[in-house]
Amino acid sequence: MSPEIFQTVEWSRAQFALTAIYHWLFVPLTLGLGFLIALMETRYYRTGDLFWLRTTKFWMRLFGINFAIGVATGLILEFEFGTNWSNYSHFVGDIFGAPLAIEGLMAFFLEATFIAVMFFGWNKVSKRFHLAATWLTAIGANLSALWILVANAWMQSPVGCRFNVETVRNEMTSFGEVLFSPVAINKFFHTVTSSFLLAALFVVGVSAWYLLRGRDRETARRSIGMAAPFGLLFALLAATTGDRSGAEVARVQPMKLAAMEALYDGEAGAPLTVFALLRPEAERTSNETSRRLRIEIPKLLSLMSYRDVEAYVAGINDLIRGNPEQGILSAEEKIARGREAIGALARYRTAREAGDRQGMAAVERLFDPATPEGAEFLSEKFAWFGYGYIDDPARLVPNVPLLFYSFRIMVGAGLFFILLLGVVWRLNSKERLADKRWLLRLCILAVPLAYIASQAGWVVAEAGRQPWAIQNLLPVGVAVTKIGASSVAVTFFLFLALFTALLAAEVSILCRQIKIGPEKE
Incomplete structure (x- = not known):
């Protein structure tokens, strides 16, 4: 940009x-x-x-x-x-x-x-x-x-x-x-x-x-x-x-929720922070380094978020780095998938300019939820379309x-x-x-x-x-x-x-x- x-x-x-x-x-x-x-x-x-x-x-x-x-x-x-x-x-x-x-x-x-x-x-x-x-x-x-x-x-x-x-x-x-x-x-x-x-x-x-x-x-x-x-x-x-x-x-x-709670590391049975003083940004890398003078209510964040006191609440680090155990994709993976979706759109424009109807039809099938390849592409790639324009994962926070x-x-x-x-x-x-x-x-x-x-x-x-x-x-x-x-x-x-x-x-x-x-x- x-x-x-x-x-x-x-x-x-x-x-x-x-x-x-x-x-x-x-x-x-x-x-x-x-x-x-x-x-x-x-x-x-x-x-x-x-x-x-x-x-x-x-x-x-x-x-x-x-x-x-x-x-x-x-x-x-x-x-x-x-x-x-x-x-x-x-x-x-x-x-x-x-x-x-x-x-x-x-x-x-x-x-x-x-x-x-x-x-x-x-x-x-x-x-x-x-x-x-x-x-x-x-x-x-x-x-x-x-x-x-x-x-x-x-x-x-x-x-x-x-x-x-x-x-x-x-x-x-x-x-x-x-x-x-x-x-x-x-x-x-x-x-x-x-x-x-x-x-x-x-x-x-x-x-x-x-x-x-x-x-x-x-x-x-x-x-x-x-x-x-x-x-x-x-x-x-x-x-x-x-x-x-x-x-x-x-x-x-989930990133909004994590930021609202200054939750850097996800937790199962996450507490709700009633009040805390946040440290300067350069000092914040985990839950322990992000907050001081904390007043918390145990497990309440998990209960309020997912109606389950033991539910896992993703933190900022989970959403940026990924957490395979919790099925959370990393920001880099989302960016890669988003760029694949953008690339498919670019291929369609190229095919249309060249009059390549076969190439256009192939891309159109990817964006058609009624086709098997379209259903997969839309849920796995196009769902992260906007990430393809992100050049730095830190911008997602x-x-x-x-x-x-x-x-x-x-x-x-x-x-x-x-x-x-x-x-x-x-x-x-x-x-x-x-x-x-x-x-x-x-x-x-x-x-x-x-x-x-x-x-x-x-x-x-x-x-x-x-x-x-x-x-x-x-x-x-x-x-x-x-x-x-x-x-x-x-x-x-x-x-x-x-x-x-x-x-x-x-x-x-x-x-x-x-x-x-x-x-x-």
């Missing part, structure tokens, strides 16, 4: 990461707050209590501010697939484009249609229709997340597709396999439940601010009464879906400290939120929360912590699969558009300035609206 392309890859990765990070600052609040607002309006519809009408309108204002900026960053993110990752778009556009197209045609238009009624339909449509519009807006936002997460899950574990040797593209063979793959299902539910948790913490935090200042007490108390049990429920569900996601990672992305600490921030924060929301719910139900000023301050601090934990989860998901744009099939170095690094660098800083300005604007407007508070009678 030329130095220029290397710089382009790094700038393109940085730009995409920047856009994704800023976009995800807005999305989780939208996903969860929409349903909380719908529940509040449902309470108003059933009781006719004007308190719930005022409360719904207040939280709806905050939802609208966040929603608008989230849409703006999301559109930029989708365009970057074409501008910065054109080789990726060509290679898998038939598959990746399908869920994104459905997201635009179904979810986005559902949101766009009913959000106008939700905000401007008060006293213009019936209560029932307005309530339906609020629920459909919330559902539309989450359907949008569904299709985007399905596309992302396919990148983590490509299924339901077949490689077309003539067009050099992966083509979808089963939409059901793509939609209902275990990785997609777990990714969607874990992302949504954690987003609902974040929204609940946001409502609890804002309400705690009111209680600290002795204003809008009824709004704060009753909002917490709805948000705290809502958040506690989804915190528990997020833990459950996270456990299932971890088991899927062990199955389809993601940033271990980044994953190790990010994972523990996410999990540790999740456990803290379960405890916090349980205590807040109980005290609020007994009308004793307002006196616990230290706890109210903790509720406010939990809001930024929820965003940090949410971002940490995406760091684990995305940085953990490096160097792959598509797991095992396409490295980022091949997926990138061949444009000048300086062009990408310029847009990186433009986006940085734009997104920072949008974030500052949103925080400023949100704070102003929170200070104004709910409408008075």
Whole structure:
């Protein structure tokens, strides 16, 4: 890979990461707050209590501010697939484009249609229709997340597709396999439940601010009464879906799991590291040299990964050097097999240019799963296609400290939120929360912590699969558009300035609206 392309890859990765990070600052609040607002309006519809009408309108204002900026960053993110990752778009556009197209045609238009009624339909449509519009807006936002997460899950574990040797593209063979793959299902539910948790913490935090200042007490108390049990429920569900996601990672992305645990030497009955300090990279070659001050739970990693306390969990060294006893191929063997697959593709191009139909047919049989040689070739060679572009096995190891600490921030924060929301719910139900000023301050601090934990989860998901744009099939170095690094660098800083300005604007407007508070009678 030329130095220029290397710089382009790094700038393109940085730009995409920047856009994704800023976009995800807005999305989780939208996903969860929409349903909380719908529940509040449902309470108003059933009781006719004007308190719930005022409360719904207040939280709806905050939802609208966040929603608008989230849409703006999301559109930029989708365009970057074409501008910065054109080789990726060509290679898998038939598959990746399908869920994104459905997201635009179904979810986005559902949101766009009913959000106008939700905000401007008060006293213009019936209560029932307005309530339906609020629920459909919330559902539309989450359907949008569904299709985007399905596309992302396919990148983590490509299924339901077949490689077309003539067009050099992966083509979808089963939409059901793509939609209902275990990785997609777990990714969607874990992302949504954690987003609902974040929204609940946001409502609890804002309400705690009111209680600290002795204003809008009824709004704060009753909002917490709805948000705290809502958040506690989804915190528990997020833990459950996270456990299932971890088991899927062990199955389809063992290197990610090994990096998350800083596990260099595989073990049977592997312990889960609760916390440890990692040594500098130059000192890390084995489990004994990688970590210090370890706190571990015996056999728990094996149990969580494979539902067997004695299961063998592969380490980084196993995945790089190979482990024949455990049936683990070395990176060098995978690279060799990947290059055989690339060589077959090159032979097809040569035969086609020479008009050699016999030679073309011979290669086509290799890529046809219906033929015996094709079934073997696809499972033994083409399954490692992307490895053929890897020139150094060390590139297959993601940033271990980044994953190790990010994972523990996410999990540790999740456990803290379960405890916090349980205590807040109980005290609020007994009308004793307002006196616990230290706890109210903790509720406010939990809001930024929820965003940090949410971002940490995406760091684990995305940085953990490096160097792959598509797991095992396409490295980022091949997926990138061949444009000048300086062009990408310029847009990186433009986006940085734009997104920072949008974030500052949103925080400023949100704070102003929170200070104004709910409408008075």
